[in-house]
Amino acid sequence: MEIALITHDPDLKEQRNRKLVNALAERGVSVRVLAPGRETVCISGSGTAFIDGSGRELNPDLVVNGLYRNSGWGLDLVRAFELAGYPVVNRAEAWYRAKMKHLASAALAAAGVPQPxxxxxxxxxxxxxxxxxxxxxxxxxxxxxxxxxxxxxxxxxxxxxxxxxxxxxxxxxxxxxxxYVPNPGRDIRVVVVGSEALGASYRYARKGMWKTNVAAGGRPAYCRLTEPLRRLALAATRAVGLDVAGVDIIEGAERLQVLELNAWPNYHGYDQIARVDVAGYLADYLIERARRGTG
Ligand SMILES: Nc1ncnc2c1ncn2[C@@H]1O[C@H](COP(=O)(O)OP(=O)(O)O)[C@@H](O)[C@H]1O
Ligand SMILES: [Mg+2]
CATH class of the missing domain: 3.30.1490.20 (ATP-grasp fold, A domain)
Structure with a gap:
């Protein structure tokens, strides 16, 4: 089985990408890394061929959209794979919707998912x-x-x-x-893969700060994945059309609300805090999707 990973990180410097490639390799999957700028797309007659940086043609059982840069550079490559009939996780349209915050908000509203x-x-x-x-x-x-x-x-x-x-x-x-939603000084990140919410982590804001992102100094801590959290994260992921998502949830005074969704969440570190092997689950899910094909 062959899986193509489209990424902004072609040298796999990021732990999340390295962990996933290792987990897939352990399961006997050959992973072909493709990055915008290193690809060649040949369109002729009724066919489109995708060639990687080493000159080998790709014919993957599944394309994984691991793009994460805000610019969305290379998202058209994901779309080109979709047009050529390959199954893709996450699809370009869902990625774009998650990235453009107002579209994500509109999608959540259409599905009746609570949000500010x-x-x-x-x-x-x-x-x-x-x-x-x-x-x-x-x-x-x-x-x-x-x-x-x-x-x-x-x-x-x-x-x-x-x-x-x-x-x-x-x-x-x-x-x-x-x-702004007044909250207990923390928010919650739930990682969803397919139809399963894998786990949750609190992220506590630093003293005097209001943003809880770990990159902004937030402190992660274990959070039990309760049924309401699980249901909300799955509903949000479905609303936006993602297969794999990191869902940011805030505990408002009256109810849980979704702040945003991330299409290729950084789960390095999170996996230890949430006590779940995200790369392993993700690899199993991708293999299942590759077996299923476009059906
Ligand atoms: N409406 C809000 N009410 C309270 N806190 C918020 C709100 N929006 C964002 N935050 C805080 O800021 C952080 C970053 O916001 P978020 O919408 O997740 O954007 P991003 O992570 O893409 O920068 C959140 O994790 C949360 O701690
Ligand atoms: Mg966020």
């Missing part, structure tokens, strides 16, 4: 800033495609002015504003 209210615009028309102010006592502004807690900022309602939103729009190209 959001307003979004490519500009700063009056209805945007009037409504953004009304989101709540505090409002979080996020770059439309942020990750790792980078770039987002929290403001008291009174500081959500037209001028501030105008500056934000000039800097980020659009405005995504979300109601």
């Amino acid at each position: 209210p959001v307003v979004f615009s490519h500009g700063v028309p009056a209805p945007l800033w009037r409504r953004a102010r009304r989101l709540g006592r505090r409002v979080v502004l996020k770059p439309w495609n942020s990750a790792l807690g980078e770039g987002s900022a929290r403001y008291p309602q009174a500081q959500i002015t037209r001028e501030r939103l105008g500056r934000w729009r000039r800097r980020h190209g659009s405005v995504y504003a979300q109601a």
Whole structure:
């Protein structure tokens, strides 16, 4: 069996990618690594051929979309594999939806998955800033495609002015504003693979900070995967159309709410905290999907 991994990390420097390739190799799968910039796509007649950096043609049983950069560079390559009839995990459309925060929000809303209210615009028309102010006592502004807690900022309602939103729009190209959810100083990351939620971890914000991302200094800790967490994470993943996801969940005063979804979550470290062999589960799942083909 052959599985192609499309990645921004062709030299497998990242632990999550190395762990997955090792887990697949242990199960007898040959993994072909393909990176945007190293591929050659040949289209002729009714066929499309994909050739890797070493000049070998790929004919994988499954394509794994392991892209993670915010830019989405190379996502068209994933789409090209889909058009050529290969089964893909995660599909390009779902990846794009997860990455563009307002699309993820719209998908969650359509599926009735609880989340904080959001307003979004490519500009700063009056209805945007009037409504953004009304989101709540505090409002979080996020770059439309942020990750790792980078770039987002929290403001008291009174500081959500037209001028501030105008500056934000000039800097980020659009405005995504979300109601801030008062919480116990932590959020929860649930990793989903296929139809299973594998485990959960708390992420505690550093003292005086409000973002809990581990990259922003958040401290991870074991969290029991309760039934409500499991159900919410699976519903969110399904709503966005992902097969593999890291779902960020916050404990609001009244209920759990989904903050965002990550299409290729970094599970290195998480696996120990959540006490689950994510790479192993992922490898088994990918093998099953490869066996199933496009059906
Ligand atoms: N609406 C919100 N209310 C409370 N905390 C939030 C909210 N949005 C984000 N956060 C905090 O900021 C972190 C980063 O936000 P998130 O939406 O996950 O974006 P990303 O991780 O892509 O930067 C979250 O893990 C959470 O700790
Ligand atoms: Mg996050």
